[in-house]
């Protein structure tokens with residue numbers, strides 16, 4: 001058993017961190033304030049091979065695997081979790097194309113994502129169904145060589161900035177619920193697609209989130225990903241990977257919280273001594289560090305399992321679950337250790353506190369993860 005990262009993985013981590021410090025830090029606070037998406041950072045990251053890095057080299061990626069991609073996400077999330085999402089999840093949804101799509105689909109879309117020319121989104125959640133992934137209502141009806149799509153999607157990351165989306169639609173209503181869905185690639189500029197940016201998010205305000213409506217949207221039947229009726233199963237496989245990525249987001253954010261808290265606790269004095277000398281402060285730092293190391297184990301292991309061809313949906317759900325718990329705990333502790341200064345814009349901990357909460361909501365709420373793990377147990 002070897003717990004060490006390889007030299008290449010260590011270098012990748014260092015490159016990603018340096019990139020994030022150089023590119024994210026100068027704009028992070030202002031973009032958070034103004035809810036600005038940063039396409040130029042994504043394009044620059046693509047030049048460094050940091051977009052779609054998990055995609056094999058034959059399809060234009062860096063071939064660093066899911067573990068490599070998680071390391072990038074971790075390092076980026078130490079600086080700005082929203083911009084990290086813009087860059088690392090620029091191909092959100094394309095995981096299914098890689099796993100289940102045709103060779104032609106892979107060659108058309110994957111290299112374009114990696115080079116920064118194309119952005120994808122994964123359009124699953126609907127206004128009336130999120131956790132209930134078998135409750136989506138968007139319909140795709142066959143008409144000649146096309147599908148005609150009607151319905152709406154909610155809270156879609158990259159929604160207004162994407163070129164294509166992978167949308168979950170009912171294609172086979174006559175089948176049992178779980179066998180009625182299919183994933184279909186929809187061009188964002190297709191006639192009948194309307195997209196509205198959702199403003200006023202609590203956190204990850206530097207990411208783009210949108211509601212999307214499909215009205216008589218016509219796409220060729222060749223845009224089907226894989227086999228009709230397999231959309232539900234494909235989505236479950238999709239979560240194996242994306243939940244690990246959310247795990248990595250929480251890992252990076254939590255590490256940033258701990259680092260900032262240790263620094264502050266050593267500098268700030270009260271009652272004539274540094275905060276770090278008080279056992280109550282040490283308890284908070286200790287609990288943060290323990291949770292972070294446990295999370296690191298889950299994230300790296302579940303990523304590694306995917307890379308060796310043994311994805312484990314339970315472990316991915318555990319990584320995602322602990323990610324939210326750890327990040328929310330660490331961000332809260334970081335604000336507390338910073339006292340009043342933790343509550344104002346001058347210090348990033350207030351932003352991390354707002355950003356952390358999404359990790360208990362998207363890619364399956366924490367209750368959804370509990371249901372997944374609990375059912376399996």
Ligand SMILES: Cc1cc2nc3c(=O)[nH]c(=O)nc-3n(C[C@H](O)[C@H](O)[C@H](O)COP(=O)(O)OP(=O)(O)OC[C@H]3O[C@@H](n4cnc5c(N)ncnc54)[C@H](O)[C@@H]3O)c2cc1C
Pocket residue numbers: 092121122123124125127128129130131132154155156157158201204209358361362363364365366367368
């Ligand atoms: C910023 C942001 C980005 C997002 N990005 C994307 C994206 O790119 N693509 C996408 O498709 N979606 C995306 N989402 C949607 C996200 O995945 C959903 O919001 C999430 O899955 C929860 O669904 P919901 O909001 O409909 O809540 P609901 O499903 O209505 O749940 C509300 C509450 O009820 C609980 N609950 C529901 N069912 C049960 C049950 N059986 N037992 C116990 N408790 C239950 C939930 O845990 C939650 O606490 C995003 C959301 C946000 C906020």
